[in-house]
Amino acid sequence: MIVYEYPFNERIRTLLRLEDLHEKFKFFVHQEHAMQHHVALSTIFDMLEVAGRADLKSDLLQELERQKQSLLSYRSNPNVASDALDAVLAELDSVSSRLVSAQGKTGQNVRDNEWLMSIRGRTIIPGGACEFDLPSYYAWQKRPAEQRYHDIMNWFTPLMPLFDALGLVLRLLRDSGRPLKMIAVAGSYQQMLQGKIYQMLRLTLDESLGAIPEISANKYMLWVRFTSHDGDCKPKPLEEDVPFELTLCNF
Numbered sequence: 001m002i003v004y005e006y007p008f009n010e011r012i013r014t015l016l017r018l019e020d021l022h023e024k025f026k027f028f029v030h031q032e033h034a035m036q037h038h039v040a041l042s043t044i045f046d047m048l049e050v051a052g053r054a055d056l057k058s059d060l061l062q063e064l065e066r067q068k069q070s071l072l073s074y075r076s077n078p079n080v081a082s083d084a085l086d087a088v089l090a091e092l093d094s095v096s097s098r099l100v101s102a103q104g105k106t107g108q109n110v111r112d113n114e115w116l117m118s119i120r121g122r123t124i125i126p127g128g129a130c131e132f133d134l135p136s137y138y139a140w141q142k143r144p145a146e147q148r149y150h151d152i153m154n155w156f157t158p159l160m161p162l163f164d165a166l167g168l169v170l171r172l173l174r175d176s177g178r179p180l181k182m183i184a185v186a187g188s189y190q191q192m193l194q195g196k197i198y199q200m201l202r203l204t205l206d207e208s209l210g211a212i213p214e215i216s217a218n219k220y221m222l223w224v225r226f227t228s229h230d231g232d233c234k235p236k237p238l239e240e241d242v243p244f245e246l247t248l249c250n251f
Contacts (some may be wrong), residue, residue: 018166
């Protein structure tokens with residue numbers, strides 16, 4: 001099964017982009033080749049670009065507090081597992097505390113590092129981080145993999161509270177929806193949302209079908225059109241029925 005996600009607003013779009021960058025970072029930073037560590041470092045620069053919104057940290061803190069208050073209301077419900085609820089509340093408190101303790105603007109430690117900023121300025125230029133452009137960076141890439149890993153993780157560590165927070169928010173959002181089995185007749189599916197506000201859509205389908213969803217949505221209507229790749233990887237409309245699972249997520 002393959003899952004496609006579609007954000008309904010800019011805030012969720014930003015969180016999903018940061019989550020995607022974090023997954024890429026975690027993969028490349030644990031490799032050993034200098035080129036792979038170059039990608040990991042470049043990904044940190046991309047994170048700073050996406051996370052540049054001044055209110056992202058406060059948005060996450062407000063959402064975590066809102067989720068905590070919402071979950072506290074379930075404490076008196078006998079149908080709720082108290083151990084599981086207490087575990088989530090403890091995680092909310094821990095993640096919020098670490099995010100509050102993170103000083104300054106997101107990634108300020110990287111922005112204050114002139115050497116890193118010189119690398120960032122050159123990586124924007126295609127091929128701009130060659131050895132003749134940045135000899136000190138070239139020398140750093142020749143260091144042992146373990147030392148490079150240690151350096152990159154030191155630069156990334158101040159960002160971790162932000163990524164712990166957005167990871168928790170997205171997990172709670174994904175868990176808020178209930179998957180429903182649907183059929184896209186002749187490759188097309190429409191649903192009226194009647195003004196109900198959702199944060200994110202999750203669409204799950206069998207990868208072997210070769211179907212690719214093209215999603216558009218607003219607060220009034222959801223539209224999914226399935227396509228497939230031809231030999232040149234050009235999308236072409238699917239005309240057969242496509243079974244899939246649809247989850248509409250909202251806090």
